[in-house]
Amino acid sequence: MDLFENLNEQQQEAVRTVDGPLLIIAGAGSGKTRVLTNRTAYLIKEHGVAPWHILAVTFTNKAAGEMRERIDDLVGFGSDGIWVATFHSTCVRILRRFIDRLGYGTNFTIYDSDDQKTVVKDVCKRLSIDTKMLKERMFLSAISSAKDELIGPEEYEKRCGNDYKEQRIARVYREYQDTLKKSNALDFDDLIRLTVELFKLDKEVLDYYQEKFRYLMVDEYQDTNTAQFELIRLLASKYQNLCVVGDDDQSIYKFRGANIYNILNFEHHFPEAKVIKLEQNYRSTQCILDAANAVIAHNGSRKEKRLWTENPGGEKITFRQFDTAYEEAEYISHDIWQKKQQKGIPYCDSAILYRTNAQSRLFEERFINAGIPYKIIGGINFYSRREIKDILAYLKTVDNASDDLAVKRIINVPKRGIGATTIAKADTFAMERGITFFEALEQAEEIPGLSRAAAKLKGFVNFIYVLRSKAREMLISELIEEIFEETGYIRELEAESTEEAEARIENLDELISKAAAYEESFSDPEEDEEDLDDGDFTEDREERPTLSGFLEEVALVADIDELSADSDYVILMTLHSAKGLEFPNVYLAGMEDGLFPSYMSITSENPTSELEEERRLCYVGITRAMRYLTITAAKMRMIRGETQYNAVSRFVKEIPHGLLDGEVRSARTNERAEEAPSQSARAAYRQTPYYLTQNKPKSFSSGRTEKIVLDYGVGDRVSHVKFGSGTVTAILEGGRDYEVTVAFDGAGVKKMFAMFAKLKKLDEKG
DNA sequence: GGTTTGAAACTTTTT
DNA sequence: GTTTCAAACC
Numbered sequence: 149m150d151l152f153e154n155l156n157e158q159q160q161e162a163v164r165t166v167d168g169p170l171l172i173i174a175g176a177g178s179g180k181t182r183v184l185t186n187r188t189a190y191l192i193k194e195h196g197v198a199p200w201h202i203l204a205v206t207f208t209n210k211a212a213g214e215m216r217e218r219i220d221d222l223v224g225f226g227s228d229g230i231w232v233a234t235f236h237s238t239c240v241r242i243l244r245r246f247i248d249r250l251g252y253g254t255n256f257t258i259y260d261s262d263d264q265k266t267v268v269k270d271v272c273k274r275l276s277i278d279t280k281m282l283k284e285r286m287f288l289s290a291i292s293s294a295k296d297e298l299i300g301p302e303e304y305e306k307r308c309g310n311d312y313k314e315q316r317i318a319r320v321y322r323e324y325q326d327t328l329k330k331s332n333a334l335d336f337d338d339l340i341r342l343t344v345e346l347f348k349l350d351k352e353v354l355d356y357y358q359e360k361f362r363y364l365m366v367d368e369y370q371d372t373n374t375a376q377f378e379l380i381r382l383l384a385s386k387y388q389n390l391c392v393v394g395d396d397d398q399s400i401y402k403f404r405g406a407n408i409y410n411i412l413n414f415e416h417h418f419p420e421a422k423v424i425k426l427e428q429n430y431r432s433t434q435c436i437l438d439a440a441n442a443v444i445a446h447n448g449s450r451k452e453k454r455l456w457t458e459n460p461g462g463e464k465i466t467f468r469q470f471d472t473a474y475e476e477a478e479y480i481s482h483d484i485w486q487k488k489q490q491k492g493i494p495y496c497d498s499a500i501l502y503r504t505n506a507q508s509r510l511f512e513e514r515f516i517n518a519g520i521p522y523k524i525i526g527g528i529n530f531y532s533r534r535e536i537k538d539i540l541a542y543l544k545t546v547d548n549a550s551d552d553l554a555v556k557r558i559i560n561v562p563k564r565g566i567g568a569t570t571i572a573k574a575d576t577f578a579m580e581r582g583i584t585f586f587e588a589l590e591q592a593e594e595i596p597g598l599s600r601a602a603a604k605l606k607g608f609v610n611f612i613y614v615l616r617s618k619a620r621e622m623l624i625s626e627l628i629e630e631i632f633e634e635t636g637y638i639r640e641l642e643a644e645s646t647e648e649a650e651a652r653i654e655n656l657d658e659l660i661s662k663a664a665a666y667e668e669s670f671s672d673p674e675e676d677e678e679d680l681d682d683g684d685f686t687e688d689r690e691e692r693p694t695l696s697g698f699l700e701e702v703a704l705v706a707d708i709d710e711l712s713a714d715s716d717y718v719i720l721m722t723l724h725s726a727k728g729l730e731f732p733n734v735y736l737a738g739m740e741d742g743l744f745p746s747y748m749s750i751t752s753e754n755p756t757s758e759l760e761e762e763r764r765l766c767y768v769g770i771t772r773a774m775r776y777l778t779i780t781a782a783k784m785r786m787i788r789g790e791t792q793y794n795a796v797s798r799f800v801k802e803i804p805h806g807l808l809d810g811e812v813r814s815a816r817t818n819e820r821a822e823e824a825p826s827q828s829a830r831a832a833y834r835q836t837p838y839y840l841t842q843n844k845p846k847s848f849s850s851g852r853t854e855k856i857v858l859d860y861g862v863g864d865r866v867s868h869v870k871f872g873s874g875t876v877t878a879i880l881e882g883g884r885d886y887e888v889t890v891a892f893d894g895a896g897v898k899k900m901f902a903m904f905a906k907l908k909k910l911d912e913k914g
Numbered sequence: 915g916g917t918t919t920g921a922a923a924c925t926t927t928t929t
Numbered sequence: 930g931t932t933t934c935a936a937a938c939c
Contacts, residue, residue, distance in 0.1 A: 207929065236929055261928085336929060403927060504926055509930090526928085560915095567915045704929075724927045746926055765927080788924065789930045 151186045151193070151222075155179075162424045163187045166195055166363070169384070169418035170391040171411070175455045176440070176771035177431030177730065180393050184365055185215060187391065188230065189222040191363055199229030203361040203383070206234055207368050209705055211728055215367070231361070235376055236336060237704050239343040243334070246353050250346055252332060255696055257544060257551045258703040259328065259335045262532055264288055266553060271323045282316060290317045291324060295337035296373040296405030298344060301325050331584070332550045340375040347382045358386040368728070369394030369414075373405035381417070388420070396451050397444050400724060400765045412451065429455045429771075431730050433462025436777050439803045440770040446802055447760045465803065466778040467810035469796055473507075473738070473785035477514040480735050480780060484718055485520060487733060487776070495521055499719040499731040501769050503744040506787075507737065508720050515718065525721035531702055535641075535652040536659055540702065542631050543624075546615045547695040549586035552578075556585060559608055562635055566608065570601040586612075624698050625663040632656070666701060667693045723769045734773035736766075739781045740794035766799045779808075858888075859909050866890060866907040873910055 152160050162172050162183045174180035188204065191197040204219075206212045216232040223230070231238065244254050259267070268284045268291075294304050301322040308314030328335065334342065347354040364384050366372065369392035372380070384390035392414065399408045415421045429437055437457050444450070470476045480500060487493040500511055505527045515522040530536065538561055544554035560566045577595045578588035592598065592605035611634070619627050632638045638656065641649040670693050719731070723744075738744060744766070749758035770777065781796050860866050860876055867873045874892030888907065891897045 209929085234929070339929090400927075401929095404929080506925065506930095529928090563916075565915065569915085722927065744926095748926065761927095786930075 151190050155182070155186065156428055158424055158426050158428075159183050159186075162426070163190050165391075165422055165424070166191055166197075166389070168388055169414075169421040171369075171414045171418075171421050171423045172391065172393040172426060173423065173451055173453060174393050174395055174426040175429060175453055176395065176398065176768070177429040178426035178455070179430055180367075180426060181215060181218065183426070184367065184391075184393060185218040185222055188219050188365070192223055192226070197363055199223070199226045200231075201360065201362040202365070203231045203238070203363070204233075204365040205238055205367065205380075206232075207371055208728070209234060209237075211367060212237075234704070235379070236339050239339040239379070240700060240704065242343050242353075242357065243339065243346070246346055246350070247342065249350050249353065250342060252329070252334070252342075253550075255332070255548055257331070257333045257548055257554075258339070258700065259333045259553070260532065260703065261288075261336075262537070263333070263553050264335050267324055267327050268320065271320050271327060275319060275323060277316060277320070282313065287317060287320045287324075291321050292337050293405055294321065295335075295341045296375050298341055298375050298378060300341075300345075330550075331552050332548070333553075337375070340373075340379060344375055344378050344382065347379070354382060355386075357383060362387045363389045364391065366390070366392040367394075368398075370396050370399035370408060370411045371401045371404075371406045372410050374407050374410075375405075377407065377410045388418070390418070397447070397453075397764055398727060398768050400727065400761060400768060402761050412449070425453055427453055427455055429457040429459075431774050432457065432771060433459050433775060435462045435464060435807050436770060436773050439465055439777070439807050440767055442804050442807075443763060443770065443799055443802045444767040447763055449760075462775060464809040465807055466776075467780070467800065467808045468778070469781045469783065469810075471783050473510055473782040474514075476737060476780045476782045477510040480511070480737060480778070481514045481518050481520060483735075483778065484733070485518065493733055495716045495718045497732040498735070499721070499726070499729075499733070499772065500735045500737055501721060501723050501726050501772065502737045503723060503746060503765075504738075505722055507743075511720055511737075521715070521717035523717045523719055525719060526725045530655070530658070531705065533652070533655055535637075535656055538637070539628060539631060539656065539659060540699065542615070542635075543627070543695060543699060545586070545612055546619050546627070547699060549612070550584045552585040555589070559589075562637065562640060564604055564608060566601065566604050570598060570605070573597050574605065619695060623663075623667055624693065624695060625660050625667065627695075628660050628663055662702070663698060666698050669693075723765050726772050727768050730772055730774055732774045733776040733778075734769075735778045735780065736769045737780050738785070739779050739797040739800050740785075741797050742792065742794045743785075743787075744797055745799070763799060766797075860907065865910040867910050868892070868907055876907075 151163060155163065159179060159182070162170070163186045166187070172180065172183065174183070184204065188202060191202060192199055204212075204215060206215060212232050212234050219230060219232060220227045231241075233241070240258070243252075243256070246254075247256060248254050265284060265288065268287050269279075272279050272282075272284060272287070294300075299307070301318065304321050305318040308318045328338070347357070361383055364380065366380055371394075380390065380392075392411070394411045396408060396411050399406055399411070402408065410417075415423065432440070434457055437455055437459075441455060468476075468479060470479060484495065484498045487498070488495060502508065508524050508527060512522065512524060531540070538558060541554040541557040544551050545558060549555060556571065559571065574588045574592070574595055575585060578585045581588070586609075588595065589605045589609050592602040592609070595602065595605075598605070615627070615631065615634075618630055622630065638653060641653050670691070723736075742750070745759055745762035749755065749762050752758045779800060781794070781800070784791060784793055786792075858879070862876050862879055864876050865873060866876055868890070872892060874890040876888060877891050877897070878889040889897065890907070
């Protein structure tokens with residue numbers, strides 16, 4: 149395959165430039181992923197670079213997955229030697245191997261933001277800090293920014309001087325970090341920060357990775373923070389083969405510590421750097437592009453560039469302002485329906501983008517009513533749902549009981565009669581002895597002041613022991629089933645028989661599927677092509693599924709974010725999550741001053757820079773659209789139970805009039821007032837619209853697994869991945885699944901659930 | 915020790 | 930409007 153086919157001059161240049169630092173300024177829709185993947189293939193095929201010398205870093209799992217796929221296609225044999233990963237997973241892999249040099253255990257756990265919050269809350273209580281005055285959130289964000297800037301607790305303490313608040317933060321920071329260390333836990337920021345620390349402290353490790361990653365590529369470079377920059381800088385400092393791709397106009401993560409100067413000053417950091425600009429857009433119509441250019445031109449301090457396209461002019465951008473947010477949702481859902489009917493645009497070609505997650509609600513209700521399939525991306529993370537976290541806490545406890553947080557979470561879930569007082573006593577005991585919470589439980593009889601409670605604690609500890617021994621011979625999916633069974637977790641939910649409980653059960657089913665999928669990903673027998681490495685750089689890729697491995701994967705995945713291509717649904721998400729995606733038909737909803745740009749940014753102490761960030765976000769939104777773009781606003785909407793009246797977003801006014809269909813400031817109000825029904829918009833909204841009478845939704849929930857059909861019965865010979873072959877002795881029908889009892893030839897009698905045991909029927913011989 | 919109730923906070927964006 | 934948290938009650 150010709151790696152230069154269909155590439156324009158600049159793209160070819162970027163692919164061909166393989167040595168030394170390279171900055172690719174890639175405007176929206178300019179084909180940067182293609183450049184990155186082709187460049188990787190070129191490195192290997194034409195330049196003789198070994199795959200294991202290449203590292204490609206992205207921010208999201210989705211981006212990494214996409215790139216992996218395309219690289220695999222291009223490179224073929226040996227491509228799995230290339231590291232294509234997110235910053236976080238790259239660091240985890242490195243730390244899993246070497247973090248013991250920093251005094252942590254290599255089986256560390258990763259705390260998510262919920263866990264962080266719990267720790268900070270705990271710390272505040274311990275230090276008797278009045279959280280009315282100084283909010284936990286404030287501490288968390290201060291700690292996070294400090295870590296992003298590579299400032300450790302000691303350093304922070306030195307810097308804070310006499311400022312009371314700063315001193316408090318320093319104190320909390322130190323305590324927080326100690327707590328994490330004691331639990332052998334790392335938060336997200338630690339993953340990056342400690343990797344940098346490791347590189348700085350241990351020349352040997354740094355050297356190893358510098359040798360390993362001789363060619364580095366970083367995607368979405370404009371969103372890197374100081375720690376990530378340092379990480380990359382250290383890795384690249386030896387061979388200098390660093391290629392970064394980014395677009396300063398799409399930097400939208402300042403709130404998370406992204407340092408836009410990493411890209412603006414790249415040539416300063418790497419004086420040898422070559423700069424290539426990709427300015428031809430292959431995605432959008434001229435009209436959409438003009439609008440995007442006009443908006444972003446209002447920002448100062450940016451690298452000058454002007455996107456152009458050979459695409460046709462296209463239709464004007466539709467703009468509509470409505471009286472209420474309900475009408476807005478109604479209009480958009482109708483428009484999507486109509487475009488499907490009249491132009492044959494499938495639902496999955498349409499996306500609704502908004503500033504805040506809360507806005508998705510109205511659309512969701514509207515779509516359910518109208519029978520239009522939809523999918524909301526983001527919002528509440530799957531893995532931060534209560535029921536999921538509970539079960540994961542069990543798994544963590546089984547896997548690594550030094551995670552105090554996990555143990556405390558489940559010690560009384562389901563109710564075991566272990567209350568706050570008992571937990572507090574055990575906690576104090578653990579603290580005094582400097583042991584973990586779980587270790588304290590193991591010696592419950594030593595804890596002063598416990599009478600009957602000690603026995604209950606013992607019971608819990610034994611339960612964990614039992615699970616541990618079972619875990620050794622069970623698949624993870626089976627272990628989860630076992631936890632359901634032994635704790636009665638599912639039964640309890642079933643007894644509730646509410647819609648909510650039903651949804652939780654579905655989620656738990658989903659979790660088991662996740663575990664099963666994780667396990668299956670190892671059973672692919674494509675192992676036969678034994679790595680033909682040069683000896684030094686094969687390593688650490690786990691060869692079989694482990695509990696730790698599963699927990700880690702889960703910790704680093706933001707959501708079940710597969711946009712499965714086979715189903716046809718409208719996609720709803722925030723502007724932030726839309727970065728990197730494209731859709732033929734895009735709606736930017738809620739374009740109102742106070743919502744977008746947000747009230748926070750307008751009233752902040754530094755409105756100019758905050759507004760510029762919002763404007764970049766707007767730019768990202770506009771440039772997601774390929775053919776059709778619709779911008780909507782509402783005069784009135786409920787936010788937090790309060791009705792707000794908002795003007796049309798200033799960003800809309802920055803789009804030249806000629807590009808818009810629909811008036812921005814005119815007297816449309818009167819027109820509409822006459823049309824609008826006199827009753828409240830809300831009541832009108834409740835009715836099913838005229839355009840949908842049949843076609844009711846079935847279920848849009850992401851998939852409760854259908855009841856399965858068994859191809860074996862009692863007395864049949866079956867085989868199991870782990871236990872080998874055996875004979876089925878009983879099949880019990882349960883609500884969602886069958887419980888199958890099998891007498892295995894080698895492993896004894898086991899009870900298992902058919903859905904996950906994946907038993908295969910054998911011919912009579914066995 | 916567990917459950918119920920009412921008030922208060924919450925919302926910008928996420929690996 | 931929704932969720933979280935603590936106090937009061939059982």
